[in-house]
Amino acid sequence: MSTVAFERKVNYLNVDHRVRSWLLTTDHKRIGILYLLAISVFFVVGAVSAAIIRLSLFTPEGALLHGQAYNKMFSLHGITMIFFFLIPSIPAVLGNFLLPLMIGARDVAFPRLNLMSWYVFVLGGTFTLIAATTGGVDTGWTFYAPYSSIYSNTNVTLTAVGVFITGFSSILTGLNFLVTIHKLRAPGLTWSRLPLFVWAHYATSLIMILGTPVVAMAILLVGLERVLHIGIFDPALGGDPILFQHLFWFYSHPAVYIMILPSMGVVSELIACFSRKRIFGYEFVAASSLAIAVIGFLVWGHHMFVSGQSVYAGLIFSLLSYLVAIPSAIKVFNWTATMYRGSVAYHAPLLYALGFIGLFTIGGLTGLFLANLGTDVHLTDTYFVVAHFHYIMVGGAITGFMGGLHFWWPKITGRLYPEVWSRAAALLLFVGFNLTFFPQFILGYNGMLRRTYTYPPEFQVLNVMSTAGASILAAGYLIPVIYLLWSLRYGQAAGPNPWEAAGLEWTTPSPPPASNFDKTPVVTHEAYAYEEAPLPGVPEVGRV
Amino acid sequence: MSEHQDTVALQHQFDDAEQQFEASALGMWAFLITEIMFFGGLFTLFLVYVSAYAQGFAEGSRHLDLTLGAVNTVVLIGSSLTMAMAVWSAQVGRRTPLLLFLALTMLLGLAFLGIKVVEYTHKFDQHLVPGPGFRLESPVANHVQLFFSFYFAMTGMHALHMVVGVGLLGVLLVQAWRGSYSAEYFNPVEISGLYWHFVDIVWIFLFPLLYLVARHT
Numbered sequence: 001m002s003t004v005a006f007e008r009k010v011n012y013l014n015v016d017h018r019v020r021s022w023l024l025t026t027d028h029k030r031i032g033i034l035y036l037l038a039i040s041v042f043f044v045v046g047a048v049s050a051a052i053i054r055l056s057l058f059t060p061e062g063a064l065l066h067g068q069a070y071n072k073m074f075s076l077h078g079i080t081m082i083f084f085f086l087i088p089s090i091p092a093v094l095g096n097f098l099l100p101l102m103i104g105a106r107d108v109a110f111p112r113l114n115l116m117s118w119y120v121f122v123l124g125g126t127f128t129l130i131a132a133t134t135g136g137v138d139t140g141w142t143f144y145a146p147y148s149s150i151y152s153n154t155n156v157t158l159t160a161v162g163v164f165i166t167g168f169s170s171i172l173t174g175l176n177f178l179v180t181i182h183k184l185r186a187p188g189l190t191w192s193r194l195p196l197f198v199w200a201h202y203a204t205s206l207i208m209i210l211g212t213p214v215v216a217m218a219i220l221l222v223g224l225e226r227v228l229h230i231g232i233f234d235p236a237l238g239g240d241p242i243l244f245q246h247l248f249w250f251y252s253h254p255a256v257y258i259m260i261l262p263s264m265g266v267v268s269e270l271i272a273c274f275s276r277k278r279i280f281g282y283e284f285v286a287a288s289s290l291a292i293a294v295i296g297f298l299v300w301g302h303h304m305f306v307s308g309q310s311v312y313a314g315l316i317f318s319l320l321s322y323l324v325a326i327p328s329a330i331k332v333f334n335w336t337a338t339m340y341r342g343s344v345a346y347h348a349p350l351l352y353a354l355g356f357i358g359l360f361t362i363g364g365l366t367g368l369f370l371a372n373l374g375t376d377v378h379l380t381d382t383y384f385v386v387a388h389f390h391y392i393m394v395g396g397a398i399t400g401f402m403g404g405l406h407f408w409w410p411k412i413t414g415r416l417y418p419e420v421w422s423r424a425a426a427l428l429l430f431v432g433f434n435l436t437f438f439p440q441f442i443l444g445y446n447g448m449l450r451r452t453y454t455y456p457p458e459f460q461v462l463n464v465m466s467t468a469g470a471s472i473l474a475a476g477y478l479i480p481v482i483y484l485l486w487s488l489r490y491g492q493a494a495g496p497n498p499w500e501a502a503g504l505e506w507t508t509p510s511p512p513p514a515s516n517f518d519k520t521p522v523v524t525h526e527a528y529a530y531e532e533a534p535l536p537g538v539p540e541v542g543r544v
Numbered sequence: 545m546s547e548h549q550d551t552v553a554l555q556h557q558f559d560d561a562e563q564q565f566e567a568s569a570l571g572m573w574a575f576l577i578t579e580i581m582f583f584g585g586l587f588t589l590f591l592v593y594v595s596a597y598a599q600g601f602a603e604g605s606r607h608l609d610l611t612l613g614a615v616n617t618v619v620l621i622g623s624s625l626t627m628a629m630a631v632w633s634a635q636v637g638r639r640t641p642l643l644l645f646l647a648l649t650m651l652l653g654l655a656f657l658g659i660k661v662v663e664y665t666h667k668f669d670q671h672l673v674p675g676p677g678f679r680l681e682s683p684v685a686n687h688v689q690l691f692f693s694f695y696f697a698m699t700g701m702h703a704l705h706m707v708v709g710v711g712l713l714g715v716l717l718v719q720a721w722r723g724s725y726s727a728e729y730f731n732p733v734e735i736s737g738l739y740w741h742f743v744d745i746v747w748i749f750l751f752p753l754l755y756l757v758a759r760h761t
Binding site for chain 1: 555556557558559563566567568570571574575577578579581582583584585586588589592593596597600674675676686687689690692693694696697
């Protein structure tokens, strides 16, 4: 019915239909879509490898994969999910699409660099996929030397090149965001009026800029060691492999915050909008993003408590790791305080956001067990660790991504997704996730080691539960793919602001025109000017 | 005429030339910070090893050619001067000195790389390149090999940045020849200058670390 009027408007999607216009676009919105397509490919690769791992662990002696094949499978899962899905997920897709819209800009500061970062990403991904299909790699995503630099006979070099190249795409994205947020804010959009999504991306950009080059150097040295035999981490020459771990975790621990901070930014937006309230303690939520970014750089040694690093270093790292809990808890408490006495509408995005809060809290609290020097010795390299970081990265980061994707889907595509299906999918995701990963806490506590294809028979029940949960989780991801694609054609026209949300991005038509704003907006108030009234036209489901 | 160029060079996401300039300068500074972190990883590793294996690293350092290293340092500092002059010429909108100083900077950069090739060749001839071909009679031969691992990784990475810098200068030269820069628009010259100075500064740290400090420990 309204599709006729909908089609006529010129927007960033229909302004030019040629493939060329997509491949050479410098429009941040189109580049966001390009990233969405690219990371979806890697998500499928990572998810299929995860499914194979879970199926294989159905029986204690390994139902599908043994030895080397199993090692290659979990390496593929880790490398694709971390470097090629989680790290770019929210920043490169939603961040690219929304940052300029949220700050009233026509584009990011360096649009051509933005496109280049996508090509760099695809190039790095191609290298990695070629490495995976021509024999694979068995080092895990951590590439620990000297195994990776001297002993492994798999495709380490090619994979390392792929990861190295992809790092540059991350650096370029972070650099672009940093300059955009500093220099392209609309008149009146002061730092204290900035949406929390933007604050979160600012903190994320700092980590991308400061951390990524260090892991690039570490991986480059592993590559050089393999190709030229220079031997900086070679114990035979007196080289110290623990130094590789230091450089690796100097980035790879903050990288966890590259994954979770943008997700926290999304959740802040969702909670405020669907509670119809100003976010509680705006300044604290904004500052806690920066605090997480800064403290996050000082805790990497908690990955190395049993590596042989100095005990005194371990003590300091343990203390600093506990400190990260403070800004994280500030966020969780402020979100719940925002909902308190709000007019809460339980739309799918909010369900995802609530899922995030629950799962992130469990993931965060179990992290404290691992930050403790004593318990960590018992739990290192067990499934407890696996469960912990999946609660953060999958339960936290990906759930936030799903929530954000639903929330801004009407803005991105101009269409509404089906409400009932999406709520069901959000619930399914939550249930499936917990069933998959909660048993792993128990398994790990009881001593089941990660990265092994066999396990003692008494662990089978919990492993079967985990595998069963994974299949529910898979459905939780598959259903949204189907109805989101369906909505592209059959979804209701969304209108500029279906959620009556307060951000600048909702003042543009959906989908937005190629140049975002006809006239540069002038901002006179902060991004959370909610009237504290229920969403009109939406039955109020409940009050908290 | 200059006003016309101004509008041509202003990209659509910016309101005015000043905003555009500030954005590109901030972008380059942020990029240089990533470079500091990139080299910082290597420098940290080097400092750990030099304190652990002082003897081997001192012996390795004595195998380096101090004269060529010193000459190269002078060459690079000279190139920083000519680069600064090039930026100044661009700011005041004088095309001929701009072309001259860009060309001089490029020549000095190439001279540096040439001298580096000579040094590398000597190391190959003396079997001091780490790997299976490394030959040295010394009780701390392994640590000397480690020193040369760092020497080649660090100076190689630096030389790679020099090559990129020379390429940038080539682009600037062509653009300046075509008259793309004026007193109103010279962003690329200025931010390439920042990059060039940064690469020089890296060498200013590398030279004493590799050639001088280890020599006397």
